[in-house]
Amino acid sequence: MQDQSEVSPCLALDAATPEVLGDDVIERLRAIAVQHGAVAAGTRIFRAGEPFRAIYGVRIGAIKAIRYDGTGEEQVVAFHLPGEFFGLTGIHSDHYVNTTVALERTAVCGLPYQRLFHVANEHPRLRRQLMRLMSGVILTEQDQYAAMAGHTADARLAFLLLDLRERMSRGGAPQDRLRLPMTRAELGSSAGLAPETTSRVFQQFRRRELIEASGRNIRFLDLAGLRRLAVPLTHPGHGTGRTTAA
Amino acid sequence: MQDQSEVSPCLALDAATPEVLGDDVIERLRAIAVQHGAVAAGTRIFRAGEPFRAIYGVRIGAIKAIRYDGTGEEQVVAFHLPGEFFGLTGIHSDHYVNTTVALERTAVCGLPYQRLFHVANEHPRLRRQLMRLMSGVILTEQDQYAAMAGHTADARLAFLLLDLRERMSRGGAPQDRLRLPMTRAELGSSAGLAPETTSRVFQQFRRRELIEASGRNIRFLDLAGLRRLAVPLTHPGHGTGRTTAA
DNA sequence: CGAGGTGTTGAATAGAATCAACTCATGTGG
DNA sequence: CCACATGAGTTGATTCTATTCAACACCTCG
Structure with a gap:
């Protein structure tokens, strides 16, 4: 049933091996992760303005994060590939700030943030990994910015x-x-x-x-x-x- | 002794009020925060490639984060103003990725990351605030990107x-x-x-x-x-x- | 005072956007 | 099955924007 090329970011946060995260943590993550089935190209995962509930990881396919400027023109903010997370800006705002759309047949998994936070409350290693994850996203964002400007x-x-x-x-x-x-x-x-x-x-x-x-x-x-x-x-x-x- | 215009981000993470963070947390943060004296314009706070030790907050003044592209040309990646944090990308890389320079007479405070993490280990509210902080940075970074592109x-x-x-x-x-x-x-x-x-x-x-x-x-x-x-x-x-x- | 960094302005050039037309592949309905 | 519509990709001509090169005014600081 499993596609060979599938990546399960929600079970191994930020490419962390089970040794880094620990089997118990992996088990807990498995318990809270919501594995969504594959959706067709064009499907919106969430829209800007919707209340923030979960962060998402890409299992198969690809995602674009977009915004609409004043004229209604679409502006691509980022692409998300298998193994990567998106929706993290919602943590700050309590709402998603970008709209995310599947670029092709895509499967994602969701990590409900409150539950994720609860798990992290009991596992320092997960906390550390979460910080590393967020820091890595900031880094990529800056790389992108520096490369364009x-x-x-x-x-x-x-x-x-x-x-x-x-x-x-x-x-x-x-x-x-x-x-x-x-x-x-x-x-x-x-x-x-x-x-x-x-x-x-x-x-x-x-x-x-x-x-x-x-x-x-x-x-x-x-x-x-x-x-x-x-x-x-x-x-x-x-x-x-x-x-x-x- | 305090300059009226001084902001102490290291004691009130991400503009969190004491009510949000709790007096005990504030006290712990005060204990680990390193208050650096004001430095002259042009002073480097840290250089790209140096081992990551602490995240920094701006108390007075302003900071630019820069990179050098192939030709040695300087490229400004971000500005940091009083109350804001910088150096967070080091968490992921274990090294600072940008060089940061004071733009004017500037005072910063440092939060040694290991100690900060230890404090957070005992205070869920601080953990939540840290996640919010990082998420907010990602958001600003994306805003900047979208506004420029x-x-x-x-x-x-x-x-x-x-x-x-x-x-x-x-x-x-x-x-x-x-x-x-x-x-x-x-x-x-x-x-x-x-x-x-x-x-x-x-x-x-x-x-x-x-x-x-x-x-x-x-x-x-x-x-x-x-x-x-x-x-x-x-x-x-x-x-x-x-x-x-x- | 002179030196050097900063800011401004002008003229020429290079670079990307825009407008427009056309191809191609795909998909649809008649 | 074919006519047609559609969106993606390409290409050309033109326009416009921002860069580059250059010169100069200004200010601060040694």
Whole structure:
């Protein structure tokens, strides 16, 4: 019954192994997790403004988080892939702030926040993991922001593609290929670009033989080249901070 | 001995009142909080890559969180104002990911994370508040992202000014005036704009009589006009304090 | 006083958005 | 089964926005 490619984030918070979290915690999480069946593309998981009840994890498929600006135009705020959580902003606001929509056939699981909190009350390890999870989300959010602000369309999309590749492959997907769950328009929106620009950049990448792309199927031909284009995320662990500027 | 304008975020996490947090928790926080003396503009609080030890709160002054991209160019990721926390991304990475610098004469307080966690182990209310804090940071980060992506320079700067105004006034500062702690270049960088563009937009705002601006002193003349320009953040039930993270 | 950072302004350029047309694949109903 | 509608993706021409390069005014600080 289980799809091989299924990821159960709600039972292993933030990719924590059972050793980290403990079997007892996993058991408790299993007890409170609500496993939703797969829904069709276009299905809304929750809407902005609805009362916050649970945080969600993606098991199969993909989710987009969107907002509508003044003109009713849709703006993509984030994509959520298998193993990732969403809806965490609701904790602060008591209401969901984004609307979330399945991009393809998608299954999610829900962790009712009150119950999750109760479980955490008894398990310090879960508490620590929750903090790590939230901190990680802040980090990704900032990476995204830094990668978009003040950079060209090429750089943004190169970053996005590499980012999606890495996140997809975390679930065991092949490293050299990528099936995009979103349209060019959605991809562009999340990068602050018009759909046409997105399409043109894809063409440019093809011409420069960085990727092969037929529709939503991407094949990476020159990862180094893409990385050179993308905004480098200089996360610690390497390279000393360059102190001498001019 | 206390400066009137001082805010002590480390003693009242995320603008929580003593009633929310409880006097005992406040007392415990006071015991672990490290109150740093004021430092001059340009002082680094921590550098990207340093081992994570504590989260910080701004008491007086202002902080910028920056990253360096490939070319050594500085990119502003966030500003932190009195009452706000920064350094939270370190929780996930065990290292700070941004470098943080005082923009003016600034005093911060540190909450050593391990100790904070220990205190939280004994106080569910503090745990809840911590989760709210982190969630709020994710929310702000997303707001920022949504406000920047795919919008004009006018819209971005209008948003930024209104945002700064609100966050400043939370500490009791006047609502109609604003003393910017950062340069045009820094403001622009955080919005993904060149310094010249920032300057020009300021001129435009002056001409349209939306603001008065002499140097870093801003006076708001037409808030409604600015809001019309800025990207509207349509948050449903919005309530409490805002927080930002490095 | 001069130095250097900050802010402003102008002219030229490059980059992305917009408007528009067209292809293609898919799906629908007649 | 085919005519047609639909949405996604591409491509071209044009317009507009923001960057870049450059020069200069201003202020503070040594």
